[in-house]
Amino acid sequence: MAQYIKWQEDKSTNYLRLHVKAHTIERFTAEKGWMMLDTIKAVNVDYNAILPTSEGVHEFRINQTSTFYLTIHCTGQLYKLDKSTWTLTRIDQTFFRGANCKNSVFMRGDEIYSFGGYGFWKSTNVITKFDFIAKEWLSIAAEGDVPASIFDGMAGYSPKKDRFYLLSTVEMNDTEKKTAYNRDYGIYEFDFFNQRFTRLGEIKLPLVLNFLDSKETKPFVFNGRYFIISDKPNKDFAYDTMLFVDVDDDFKVYQWKNPHRIYLNANRGDDSETYMHVSGDSLIWSNNLVKTSVEETGFSVASVEKLLSESEYVGTLDQGSWVEDFSNLLIVLGCGLFIGLAIEIFRRVRRNRLKKSIRFMLGANERLFLDFLILNYEQGFVNGHQIIAFFGKHKSSPESQRQFRAKLIDNFTKMLGLIFVNQEILDIQLDEQDQRMFTYRLQPEIYRKLKSL
16 A cells, blocks of 8 residues: 655645555645645546656646646656645646656746656657647757767756756666766756757866766755755765755856764655755755654755855866866967977978078079168168169169169069069169169068068
């Protein structure tokens, strides 16, 4: 006769227990324990089809009424429970069973969603939504960085941000040894508007990694903003500790080191009503140390705000250890040095190639003229008389000087024009002192390229 389904009442500290053989309903309160309420009136309910379980049953209130939706994992069954008359009505007409055990189920507005789960010897990433017209669960196709599995991690829906969050997941397939237990440490967000998964990062914080890797059971609660993890046991601190992961603030993680040395009862099992659960903005868990008699069940209550005020900030969820950070720094520095060296080698090759081209293209006089222009660039323009004097042609006839100068300038600009295609080589201006002549200077861009040769 002790076969039942048990669940926490929506936004309450109390629990309900429905006996599937006796058809009775009981309520658990911290003050009185389990108390008989009534015998269930059933509409279209086959009690033999109800899977007895103390986990995976969820209750969702319908429009602030006394009526609630009731889901049972592994079965796909959806019921409506009227608490004013204690009438249970089955809504779904599904044959779906056994493929979504320990799924993440939640209510978004007036819709009920089911994400992932485990069944038929493998994990799943299937997303479904209940259709109240077809009375069936309909699959939803997602885009983006869809995780390979939604199972055995920390998952929850944030009504404020209207996002589903998944922190770590395990892909399991008992048939394939290579994926028998493959943990993905990714941080995922699902946007309902465009039905897209985004991988926001990866869990690297050692405290959280230790929890995921070393604990067989991973008890956590989610209050819509904080994933609250009871890390038990933790040898570094007295009794147990708690970790708070803030999804609203860049996944910052805080650690509560239990300054009051309260025993944290956060395991899951048949007595789920005594284990840590959320009620509004507070956490509640059983604590035998506060009992005043053997018969009663002692409970501790602490507000999330109070616990956070006593907590220490330990980093963001994607923040690795100092060894990893140092390794990443070395990698960045190494990449920077490699890129810098590659750039310098490239510049030297280009410079050497340019020097060879100039040596090959320019004649002796043109190379001397180039050196002369570079040497005098900072002093300004050079005139025709200075050029003639530099080459020692000042004793020749004016006509010979003019021809030499014209040929020199023409060859110089043509040859460099072949190297620096579509670029002006010389800045040529009228000589202010002698309007019959010009002054010459390298264009700034050409000077910049040639001065380091």
